[in-house]
Amino acid sequence: MAAAEKALWFIESHYSEELSLGRIAEVAGVSPFHLARLFQTMTGCSVVRYLRGRRLTEAARRLADGAPDILEVALTSGYGSHEAFTRAFGEQFGLSPAGVRERGSVDGLALVEPWRSAGGAVVALDEPRLEHDDTRFIAGLGCRYTPDTTQGIPAQWQRLFLHHAAALPKRRTAFGVFCNSDDEGNFEYLAGVDVPGFGGLDPALGTLRLAAREYVVATHHGHVSAIRGTWQAFVGDWLPRSGLQVADAPEFEKYSADFDDASGIGDVEIWLPLKA
Structure with a gap:
């Protein structure tokens, strides 16, 4: 099922772009x-229906949060016009975009959440290494997840670079930080980049200071959709x-300089903090 998992990742990471079955298959x-x-075997629905549902679900959430410009939401959801977006939105949810924005909630809507795969086999692991890391300042977008909703992380990265790229340093290293977990396995995830400091940042960005400490580091090779196997x-x-x-x-994932966010291929390091 590796091909279907790559397709799921690509949809989650690029749903705001003009996508076709041919491009996703490539x-x-x-x-x-x-x-x-x-895809139909794995998820129970077609690629096109899943893509449409994910686009409209993310659009509904933005509108419920008060997005002021419906056309801008339509365009960043892959629709070329207000009319096409409104028609598809109504077919999916039985409400207009303006109606969802007015009610300020997505409760009761037929949302299409990110599909979670069952995960693959445990992979062969390169020997991990010990590293010391100095204090880091990370700025980005944060979101809380349950163990069943982590497939939404690629869309979180897309939102960061789609709506906040201008506020981030041009030379940067991407970090996916896991923190504030609870006994139920829920956690906060910050999709962000390292910054010199927190002064002058866009107030819409979340921030996190990582203290200097010792880590053990493993490297994931290949497509990022298979990183769960490396974690395991x-x-x-x-x-x-x-x-x-x-x-x-x-703990965090650090994306290498050669990581290609268009293809999802490149090394990603997993950094686990060690007790002193």
Whole structure:
């Protein structure tokens, strides 16, 4: 099911762009016909219907939060006109975009949430390494997730770079930070970049200071949609045998300079904080 998982990732990361079954299939590395069969088997719906539902769901959330310009929401949701967007929105939810904005809530709407795959097999892991990292300042967009909603993370990255790129440094390293977890497995995720400091930032951005400390680091190779397998190998297999103890502190994924956010291919490092 690797091709279908790549397609899911690409949709979540690029749903605001002009997408076709052919383009999604090209990224997934299979023919459009093959992808259509795989996707339907895996999710229970067609690629096009899933893409439409995800676009409209994210648009509904923005409108419920008070987005002032419906045309701008339409355009960043992949629709070329106010009319086309309003028609599709009404077919999906039975309400107009203006109606959802007025009610200020998505409760009761037929939302299409990110589909969560069952996960793949544990991967072969490169030997992790120990690293010291100095204090870092991370700025970006934060969101809280449950264990069943983490497939929404790629869309969070898309929102960051679609709506806040101008407020971020031009030279930057991307970090996905996991923090403030609870006993139910829920956590906060900050999709952001390292910044020199927090002064003068867009107030819409969330911020997090990572204290200087020791880490153990593993590297994920290949497509980012398969990173769960690397996490499983690192945390579920290697770490218990290492004798190391992880601290109750933020952990993060650090995206390499060669990571391509258009294809989802490139190294991603997983940094786990260690007890002193």
